[in-house]
Amino acid sequence: MHPKSCHKLEGQNLSCTRDDRELFAGLGFAVHPGQVLLLEGNNGSGKTSLLRIICGFREPDTGTVSWGEEAIPHYQYYSDMAYVGHLDGIKKELTVLENLKLSQALSQSGRLTIQQALDKVRLSGYEDTLIQALSAGQKRRLSLARLLITHNVLWILDEPFTSLDKQGITLMESLMAEHCANGGMIVMTSHHDIDLNGVDVQRIRLS
C-alpha cells in the first residue's frame, strides 16, 4: 500500500534558538514505519518550531533532518509527507469539494477517494458548502480529510485535536492508528493525552 514506507525520518543534533533563547539543542530522533513521535512540552517550549524545521520551512541552527538517508528538502520527501499546522491551508471562498480537489492536484492521490474521506470525517453532505460557513471544528475535520485523500507516508500534525469535539477526537485517534497499521508514520504535538491502541509511540519532552 505504501510502496516507499521503508523510508525512515531521522533528526540528528538539531538545535534551534529564538531571540537568544535556546529552545532545544543536540536533539536527535528516528521514526520508523508504524511509529508515532509525540512531542510534548509546556507552552512555548518549541514544539511548533521543531515541526516547522521537520517540514523544511525553517533551517535548524545546527543539525539535519533526513528522509531515506538523504537530507531534506528533496523531491521524494515532499511527495511522501503531509502537514497540518496551526493554519488550515484551506480557502474560505471555495467549497469543501473544490478544496479537496485542489489538494489532490497538488499531490498524488492517496488511499481514499474524496467521498470516502468525507464520510470518514463526517462531513458528507457538506460537499458544496463554502468553507466560511463551517464552524471551527468542521474546518479542522476538513483539513484532516486532506490527509486521507493524498499519497503520504509521513503525517506531521501540530495539535490536531484543537477545536474537535469528543467524537472528533476519537475519530482522529482511530485514523491515526489505522495509518500506522498501514506502515505510516506520524510526528505530532498535543496537549491532550492520546490513546492509540497497539501503536508504538515515542515521546520527546521539550522544556
Add this chain to the structure above:
Amino acid sequence: MHPKSCHKLEGQNLSCTRDDRELFAGLGFAVHPGQVLLLEGNNGSGKTSLLRIICGFREPDTGTVSWGEEAIPHYQYYSDMAYVGHLDGIKKELTVLENLKLSQALSQSGRLTIQQALDKVRLSGYEDTLIQALSAGQKRRLSLARLLITHNVLWILDEPFTSLDKQGITLMESLMAEHCANGGMIVMTSHHDIDLNGVDVQRIRLS
C-alpha cells in the same frame, strides 16, 4: 468587591439561523452571581454564534439578552463584562506590558495590578517581550491576564483552554473558581471537561 454583582444575565427565547439552518430556537437561560453557564455541543452546533449574540456583536433572530433587567447593549453591560474569543485581541507589535496597559485604559481597573496578574498566569519576566515572540499558549495566557486586570463581573469565554498546557488548564480552572467565589459569572464553551470545585455549573447542550 463586585458592587454591581446583583445584576444577572438573562436570555429569553433566543434563536439563530445561519444559511437556512436553525442552530437553536427558543433558547432561554439565566445566570446569577457565582454561577457558570457552560455551553456544550458538537462542532458546528452554534456555541460561538450564541456567545457572539450574548456579547452584542450579532443580533439574535428572535429574543433578547438582558443584563440587570435591561436589554443589551447598554453602557452598564459593557463596563461589567469581558470577552475572550477565538481571536486574542492583542497587538503583535506591542509588548506584553503595553498591551495590558491599553486594556486598562479602555476599561476600568480590576482586582489585580498588572504585575500580580502576570504572576498569576506565569508570564512575569515577559513584560517587555513583543507578543510576536510568544508561543500559541503564551498568547492565550496573556489574554486571560486581561480578565484579571480590568473591572468585570461577567466573563464570556470561547474555548478558553485552547493551546494551554496542563498546568495552564489547572490554573485557568482555579481562576474561574475564584472569580465565581467573588460573585462573578461566567459563560463559556469548552470541549474539555471542566473541573470547578464547589461552583454552580449550568449546562446547555446545543445540537
Add this chain to the structure above:
Amino acid sequence: MFLVPDPVVRFFHRMASPPHFYALTERLMPWLVVIFLLLAASGLYGGLYLAPPDYQQGDSYRIIYIHVPSAWMSLFIYVVMAIAGGIGLVWRIKLAEIVMISSASVGASFTFIALVTGSLWGKPMWGAWWVWDARLTSELILLFLYLGVIGLYGAMDDKRSASKAVAILALVGVVNIPIIHYSVEWWNTLHQGPTVTKMDKPSIHVTMLVPLLLMALAFKIYYLIALILRARIELLQRERNAQWVKTKAVEEGGL
C-alpha cells in the same frame, strides 16, 4: 559547489570567519584612514586651488570633484552589493551577506550626495534645480532601490532570512545599473555625456582630471572604511551569543 573547487570555498569560509575578519579590520583601519586623508587632501587642494576655472562654467564646475566621484560610487556600490548578495545566496557565506547589507546605507548616502550636488550644480548651469531627464531620474530611482533594500532589511526580524530577501532584491534590481549608465547615450538629455570615462581620450584637461581621479580613489577608500565600520556592528549583532563577542563586550563595554 558550482564549478568552484572545494579548497577555494573552504579558504573563503575560513577567511570569512567572524572573529578573524573582525581582528583583521581592526589592524587595517588606521592605514585606511591615513590613505584616505592623504588622497582627499591632495585631491581637494588640486581641485579647489590649483585647477583653473572652467572657461564656460567658471568656478561652479568645482562641484565636479564630489559630484562625479559620488555618482560613480553610487553605481559601483550597488554592483558590489548585488555581487555580494549573489555570493551570499549561493555559498551561504555570512560575511558576504554582511558586506551586502552594510553597503546599502553607504551607497544610499553616495546616491544622495550625487543627487544633491548635481542639483546644486544644475541651478547655475541649467537654471533649474531639477529636470526630469533620463540620467537624473534614473539616479533618483537608484536611491529608491537603495531605500527599498534598507527598508526590506529593516522590516524583517529574522536577519538570516532578511539577508536572503535583500540579496534577491539586489540581484533583480541590478538591471537598472546599465540603464543609468547608458541613459545619456540612449536619450538626448541635458546632462553631460561621458567625458572622463571615454577610455581613449578623456575630453577634460589634465589639471582638472588628476584631482578628480584622486577624489575618486579617496571615495573608494572611504567606502571601505564606512563598510568596515558598519559590517562590524552587523557582525557583533548577529554573533551576540558567541564567546568572542561576549569577551569583547566585557573588554570594551566600559564596565
Add this chain to the structure above:
Amino acid sequence: MSAQEFLAMGGYGFYVWTSYGICLVVLVANVVIPVIQRKQFLRQQALKQKRQDS
C-alpha cells in the same frame, strides 16, 4: 588669490560650498553613527552579561 576670493568662487560660492558642506556632513555621519552604535551595543551586551551573572 585672497581668502575672500577663494570663498566667493567667482560668484558660485553658495552652490559650491553647500555641496561640499552637505557632502561632508553625510560622510561624517556615515562614520560616526556606526561608531556610536557599536559603543552602545557593546555596553548593552556587557550590561546583559552582568545581569545574567548576578
Add this chain to the structure above:
Amino acid sequence: MALFDAFTAIVRRDLVLALRRRSECANPVLFFILVITLFPLGIGAQPKLLQAIAPGIIWVSALLATMLSLDSLFRSDFDDGSLEQILLSPYPTSILVLGKITAHWLTTGLPLLIVAPLLAVFLGLPNQSLSILLLTLALGTPILSLIGAVGVALTVGLRRGGMILSLLVLPLYVPVLIFASNAVEMAGSGLPVAAQINILVSMLLMALVLAPWPTAAALKMSINS
C-alpha cells in the same frame, strides 16, 4: 478624565505601533514621492507641461497615498480581534475611533505636508502657490482621513476590502480634490483663493463632527458576521 485617558491611550498606541512597524510609518510618504516621480517619467521631460499639471499631480498623489494607507487603519485591529475589544469598551466608540483617525493623520497626512514643498519645487510649481498648496494640504488631508475612515469601517469585514474601498471613498474625495487643486492653480496665476479655502475649512469642521458616528456604526456592523 477617564474618557480622555482612553482617547490618548488609543492615539499613543497607534503611534507606537506605527513606530514599531517602521516601514509602515514612512510608506505613504514614500508612495507619494514615488507616484510623483512616475509622472514625469511617463509624460517625458517637458518643464512647461509639468508645471501646468503640477497642482493636479500633487493633489491626486496625496489622495492616492492617503487612500492606500487607509486599509491599515482598522485592518490589523480587525484581524487580531482588537477591534472587538475596542467595541466592548464602555466608552463611546466614536471617541475611540476619533483617536485612531488622529493617529492615522499624524502618521500619514503630516509627513505628506512636510515633503510637499520639495516635490513642488521639483515639478516647478511657482513660488507664490507653494504656501497655498501647503494650506490646502493641511486642511485637506485630515478630511481625507476622516472620510476614509467611514469607508474602511464599512469594508473592513470584507475579506478583500482594499479595492472596493477605493470605489467607495474616491467619489467622496472628489470635492476636496477639486477645491484644493483649483485653489493652488488660481494662486499660481495670482488670483484670490479665499472662497476655496473657506469651503475646505467648513468641510473639515463638518467631517470632524460628523464622520466618527457613521464610522463607529459601520464598525459595529462589520464585526457582526
Add this chain to the structure above:
Amino acid sequence: MALFDAFTAIVRRDLVLALRRRSECANPVLFFILVITLFPLGIGAQPKLLQAIAPGIIWVSALLATMLSLDSLFRSDFDDGSLEQILLSPYPTSILVLGKITAHWLTTGLPLLIVAPLLAVFLGLPNQSLSILLLTLALGTPILSLIGAVGVALTVGLRRGGMILSLLVLPLYVPVLIFASNAVEMAGSGLPVAAQINILVSMLLMALVLAPWPTAAALKMSINS
C-alpha cells in the same frame, strides 16, 4: 502530465476565487478608471493639456492599478496557510507560482486591456496611437505581473507589506513605463516605434523565464519565520 495538471489546477483555482470574490476581480480595472477620471478633475478641463499627457496618465494608472492588485497575489494564501501547502507540493514551486501569476494577469492585466480604448478616447488620445497603446499594454502588463510577483513574494511575510512593496516594485517598473509611454507618444506624432516594442518583447521574455525563480525562492524565505 501531472505537472501540467497541477499548473492548470492552480490557475483554475485562482480564477474561481477571483470570481467568488467578485469585487476583487472588478477592482483593479475600476481603480484604473477612477484614477484616470481624477486627473481631469485635478488638472481642470483643458483638452490640449489632457491630450498631451494622455499616454503618460494611462500608463501610470495601469502601473498603479497592477501594483495595488499585487498584494492579493499571495497574501490570502499566506494568511490561511495555503502557501505552506503549495510549497510542500512535490512539484517545482516556480511552475506553480507561474500558474498563480498567469491567473493574476488574466484577472487584472486583461481587463485593463479591454477598457483602455474607452479611456483613451475619453482623454482624447489620437487614433493612430490607440493600437500602439493596446500593444504596449498587452506586452507590458504581463511584465508588471511577473516582476511584481517577486516583490510580493519578498514582502508577504511582513506584517505590513502593503506599502514597502511599492518601494520595491516601482523602481523595477520604471523601464516598462518609460519605453511603453514613449512608444505611445511617438506613435501619436507618427514616428516609428519598432525599437521600443522590441525592447518590451525582450523584457517580457526575460521576465517570463527569470521571474518565477526568485519568486519561488522568496516565498520559501517568507514562510520561514
